[in-house]
Amino acid sequence: xxxxxxxxxxxxxxxxxxxxxxxxxxxxxxxxxxxxxxxxxxxxxxxxxxxxxxxxxxxxxxxxxxxxxxxxxxxxxxxxxxxxxxxxxxxxxxxxxxxxxxxxxxxxxxxxxxxxxxxxxxxxxxxxxxxxxxxxxxxxxxxxxxxxxxxxxxxxxxxxxxxxxxxxxxxxxxxxxxxxxxxxxxxxxxxxxxxxxxxxxxxxxxxxxxxxxxxxxxxxxxxxxxxxxxxxxxxxxxxxxxxxxxxxxxxxxxxxxxxxxxxxxxxxxxxxxxxxxxxxxxxxxxxxxxxxxxxxxxxxxxxxxxxxxxxxxxxxxxxxxxxxxxxxxxxxxxxxxxxxxxxxxxxxxxxxxxxxxxxxxxxxxxxxxxxxxxxxxxxxxxxxxxxxxxxxxxxxxxxxxxxxxxxxxxxxxxxxxxxxxxxxxxxxxxxxxxxxxxxxxxxxxxxxxxxxxxxxxxxxxxxxxxxxxxxxxxxxxxxxxxxxxxxxxx
Amino acid sequence: xxxxxxxxxxxxxxxxxxxxxxxxxxxxxxxxxxxxxxxxxxxxxxxxxxxxxxxxxxxxxxxxxxxxxxxxxxxxxxxxxxxxxxxxxxxxxxxxxxxxxxxxxxxxxxxxxxxxxxxxxxxxxxxxxxxxxxxxxxxxxxxxxxxxxxxxxxxxxxxxxxxxxxxxxxxxxxxxxxxxxxxxxxxxxxxxxxxxxxxxxxxxxxxxxxxxxxxxxxxxxxxxxxxxxxxxxxxxxxxxxxxxxxxxxxxxxxxxxxxxxxxxxxxxxxxxxxxxxxxxxxxxxxxxxxxxxxxxxxxxxxxxxxxxxxxxxxxxxxxxxxxxxxxxxxxxxxxxxxxxxxxxxxxxxxxxxxxxxxxxxxxxxxxxxxxxxxxxxxxxxxxxxxxxxxxxxxxxxxxxxxxxxxxxxxxxxxxxxxxxxxxxxxxxxxxxxxxxxxxxxxxxxxxxxxxxxxxxxxxxxxxxxxxxxxxxxxxxx
Numbered sequence: 001x002x003x004x005x006x007x008x009x010x011x012x013x014x015x016x017x018x019x020x021x022x023x024x025x026x027x028x029x030x031x032x033x034x035x036x037x038x039x040x041x042x043x044x045x046x047x048x049x050x051x052x053x054x055x056x057x058x059x060x061x062x063x064x065x066x067x068x069x070x071x072x073x074x075x076x077x078x079x080x081x082x083x084x085x086x087x088x089x090x091x092x093x094x095x096x097x098x099x100x101x102x103x104x105x106x107x108x109x110x111x112x113x114x115x116x117x118x119x120x121x122x123x124x125x126x127x128x129x130x131x132x133x134x135x136x137x138x139x140x141x142x143x144x145x146x147x148x149x150x151x152x153x154x155x156x157x158x159x160x161x162x163x164x165x166x167x168x169x170x171x172x173x174x175x176x177x178x179x180x181x182x183x184x185x186x187x188x189x190x191x192x193x194x195x196x197x198x199x200x201x202x203x204x205x206x207x208x209x210x211x212x213x214x215x216x217x218x219x220x221x222x223x224x225x226x227x228x229x230x231x232x233x234x235x236x237x238x239x240x241x242x243x244x245x246x247x248x249x250x251x252x253x254x255x256x257x258x259x260x261x262x263x264x265x266x267x268x269x270x271x272x273x274x275x276x277x278x279x280x281x282x283x284x285x286x287x288x289x290x291x292x293x294x295x296x297x298x299x300x301x302x303x304x305x306x307x308x309x310x311x312x313x314x315x316x317x318x319x320x321x322x323x324x325x326x327x328x329x330x331x332x333x334x335x336x337x338x339x340x341x342x343x344x345x346x347x348x349x350x351x352x353x354x355x356x357x358x359x360x361x362x363x364x365x366x367x368x369x370x371x372x373x374x375x376x377x378x379x380x381x382x383x384x385x386x387x388x389x390x391x392x393x394x395x396x397x398x399x400x401x402x403x404x405x406x407x408x409x410x411x412x413x414x415x416x417x418x419x420x421x422x423x424x425x426x427x428x429x430x431x432x433x434x435x436x437x438x439x440x441x442x443x444x445x446x447x448x449x450x451x452x453x454x455x456x457x458x459x460x461x462x463x464x465x466x467x468x469x470x471x472x473x474x475x476x477x478x479x480x481x482x483x484x485x486x487x488x489x490x
Numbered sequence: 491x492x493x494x495x496x497x498x499x500x501x502x503x504x505x506x507x508x509x510x511x512x513x514x515x516x517x518x519x520x521x522x523x524x525x526x527x528x529x530x531x532x533x534x535x536x537x538x539x540x541x542x543x544x545x546x547x548x549x550x551x552x553x554x555x556x557x558x559x560x561x562x563x564x565x566x567x568x569x570x571x572x573x574x575x576x577x578x579x580x581x582x583x584x585x586x587x588x589x590x591x592x593x594x595x596x597x598x599x600x601x602x603x604x605x606x607x608x609x610x611x612x613x614x615x616x617x618x619x620x621x622x623x624x625x626x627x628x629x630x631x632x633x634x635x636x637x638x639x640x641x642x643x644x645x646x647x648x649x650x651x652x653x654x655x656x657x658x659x660x661x662x663x664x665x666x667x668x669x670x671x672x673x674x675x676x677x678x679x680x681x682x683x684x685x686x687x688x689x690x691x692x693x694x695x696x697x698x699x700x701x702x703x704x705x706x707x708x709x710x711x712x713x714x715x716x717x718x719x720x721x722x723x724x725x726x727x728x729x730x731x732x733x734x735x736x737x738x739x740x741x742x743x744x745x746x747x748x749x750x751x752x753x754x755x756x757x758x759x760x761x762x763x764x765x766x767x768x769x770x771x772x773x774x775x776x777x778x779x780x781x782x783x784x785x786x787x788x789x790x791x792x793x794x795x796x797x798x799x800x801x802x803x804x805x806x807x808x809x810x811x812x813x814x815x816x817x818x819x820x821x822x823x824x825x826x827x828x829x830x831x832x833x834x835x836x837x838x839x840x841x842x843x844x845x846x847x848x849x850x851x852x853x854x855x856x857x858x859x860x861x862x863x864x865x866x867x868x869x870x871x872x873x874x875x876x877x878x879x880x881x882x883x884x885x886x887x888x889x890x891x892x893x894x895x896x897x898x899x900x901x902x903x904x905x906x907x908x909x910x911x912x913x914x915x916x917x918x919x920x921x922x923x924x925x926x927x928x929x930x931x932x933x934x935x936x937x938x939x940x941x942x943x944x945x946x947x948x949x950x951x952x953x954x955x956x957x958x959x960x961x962x963x964x965x966x967x
Contacts, residue, residue, distance in 0.1 A: 082539045102532055201539040207766035236541050237768050315766055318571050321582020322536045337628055346575055369761035
């Protein structure tokens with residue numbers, strides 16, 4: 001078996017049937033990380049106990065214990081998710097020394113199913129960014145072209161997965177942070193319905209938008225990982241009680257009679273030619289497979305990016321208040337405490353601990369929530385958000401899933417947009433609405449630019465209708481013109 | 491009450507610490523005697539990634555208190571974040587209710603110097619407490635045991651008009667939350683914390699004056715004194731032609747004065763917004779009804795009933811209802827004795843005296859209501875005299891034995907047999923012939939008491955005093 005490109009279930013089956021040990025699998029990927037990651041900067045830290053952890057999976061198998069759906073499968077985890085005894089930094093200086101005393105629910109559930117955690121993956125600081133250039137640990141490079149960004153904020157997860165440094169990764173998505181880098185790196189990335197996956201132990205960026213999800217190499221791997229990490233968690237009040245279906249078992253590529261919605265407001269142009277071509281090919285393909293294309297209207301999507309930035313920054317300004325140097329994380333040095341006021345302590349610690357983009361957003365959010373502006377910004381944004389959600393719900397009465405591009409163009413060059421935050425923010429135009437409405441959405445690779453860069457297509461479904469979303473993605477994947485392409489770095 | 495032509499306007503905010511076993515938003519314990527930072531989990535410490543989960547019991551305590559204060563209970567209330575930086579506030583915000591509190595529009599009536607006073611409760615909202623900073627030299631040590639303990643903040647309208655009313659209002663709230671068993675009402679330990687908003691205006695004026703907040707006063711006597719001081723201070727200031735500055739002041743009980751803590755000018759912008767980690771709190775009619783059924787009879791209603799149905803004087807009724815445990819004790823005693831007034835008297839005098847001396851709560855009393863009731867019934871039945879009862883009571887207190895056992899063991903049964911008493915009387919009269927002479931001739935006055943005493947002594951105190959009196963009067967005619 002070629003471990004490098006094996007699917008999650010192939011690895012798990014091989015480990016359980018003792019064709020290969022979990023330790024051998026871990027060692028194989030550890031070697032790949034050692035040789036390839038210096039070119040990518042996808043990993044921020046390695047799990048020093050990965051081999052021992054894998055070994056304990058092996059000994060459990062030897063004892064005949066049930067080791068779960070992902071036995072011995074090596075995973076990389078985004079820095080945003082707390083891992084017990086393993087540094088969790090959110091890509092920030094302010095948490096650069098933080099070692100959580102607990103596992104996030106997502107990581108606990110992966111471990112319960114036998115996953116070997118290989119290490120932590122780089123990201124934009126506090127998941128704020130669309131290019132992975134804001135990390136305290138430096139930019140991540142796109143494995144298809146190391147002069148280009150892998151996308152953000154889960155850029156480390158996307159790059160590690162695309163280069164097969166691990167078999168699976170977990171990212172988080174607040175405004176497109178799983179789907180956009182998945183598209184840029186040619187992998188499958190899923191943002192589940194809000195509430196499907198517990199947020200407990202995921203460092204909060206914008207609580208009402210954040211959701212963790214798989215970033216993997218196939219739709220089936222995505223479905224399987226989703227099964228493992230989804231489900232109600234008593235530690236998260238906003239997590240759903242809905243039962244978790246066996247998505248991977250029910251996966252089907254049959255799209256006959258499935259109504260594919262196209263948002264007419266998205267068809268106004270502004271897409272680069274390759275992206276536009278990929279999108280229209282995906283529509284034609286689905287049509288030829290028996291699906292029906294329906295035009296729907298979500299006029300409020302026009303405001304999605306501004307509403308997103310109002311809500312996300314407001315929540316972030318509050319969520320990031322706890323990083324004050326008092327109890328954990330980075331604390332500024334004071335040559336003498338004499339004359340140092342409390343305010344100075346906070347200002348210096350936060351001033352030194354946070355990067356530019358994070359500070360920009362904290363200030364924006366603080367402004368939006370301040371008295372006198374709250375109604376004009378936060379309240380109004382909330383109202384438009386509700387209208388947007390209603391429009392989506394109305395659209396899903398006419399169609400089963402919505403198809404759209406993921407981004408306006410393939411991966412851009414490192415440094416290209418760094419000085420133009422607004423242009424960078426507009427990169428999220430197709431992805432943010434999904435988070436605002438709490439819908440599930442995913443990116444599946446379906447094309448390539450003339451320069452050979454991957455281009456994905458976004459499938460969005462109604463709340464908790466992940467099965468239909470995954471099925472349409474599986475149909476596209478089965479006939480994808482870019483199937484089997486591998487990035488240059490491998 | 492007159493204040494040099496001014497009228498004080500007072501509003502009170504009381505933070506009621508709810509006596510739940512776990513914190514408002516996580517499972518950490520809440521015991522007061524825990525070692526420093528013992529009751530702290532990643533959630534209490536505001537660790538990255540942690541999330542709040544609402545404590546159902548705290549909600550129930552909040553609703554019960556709201557119902558007892560005549561509030562409307564919101565079917566949908568919202569937790570908000572109150573953002574500000576402080577080292578003992580781990581998340582950088584406090585979760586509190588802001589625009590949509592769980593209880594609103596209540597009303598409470600109580601007596602101040604015998605007169606009914608009604609105060610509006612504008613709202614009562616749930617929130618979490620902050621931790622505690624202990625300053626030691628150049629360092630500050632932080633204890634987060636208290637961080638996350640549930641509080642219900644009860645807020646009045648600007649309805650109080652005197653320091654006495656304010657203090658009595660505070661006592662009433664304390665009494666109610668103790669009746670409901672939602673708070674131990676211990677001001678010294680901070681279970682109840684009082685903030686007083688005080689302003690003054692010319693008598694008859696419509697508009698309110700500038701208010702000053704006196705924070706964290708830790709006894710109702712101090713509430714009264716602090717407000718009294720503050721009223722005089724504000725009037726002095728106005729009379730001097732000065733202006734009242736809106737500020738927060740603290741009470742110094744040693745110097746008997748308030749002093750400025752911080753001015754409201756640098757007031758924080760708390761940037762309230764609904765906490766996205768918590769869904770709106772939905773309360774069903776059924777749940778509210780169930781909690782209403784669980785409400786005990788409240789002190790004011792109970793005192794009224796004791797006065798009207800038990801024919802106790804108002805003052806007795808009030809004393810007996812200050813604590814639920816005392817009222818319960820009284821009611822059980824009265825039921826056993828069938829004598830309301832005597833039950834009230836024995837509890838308020840003998841029992842209270844013993845309890846106070848022993849520094850003991852009434853529910854720990856070695857004398858149980860049934861025993862005290864039985865003893866009172868024995869007096870009423872003439873089995874023992876009131877005098878004997880005192881020694882029976884003492885013996886009950888010391889040994890916890892049943893009153894009839896004590897009476898039997900000590901042979902304390904009262905002699906009610908007329909012929910037996912007549913015999914003793916005759917003996918006494920024979921032995922004191924001179925005295926009988928003196929009495930009959932009127933030579934000496936007040937000898938009757940001497941004969942009664944002698945008879946009682948001869949009977950070892952067991953003769954029924956009523957009968958002794960009656961027989962003596964006959965024989966000495």
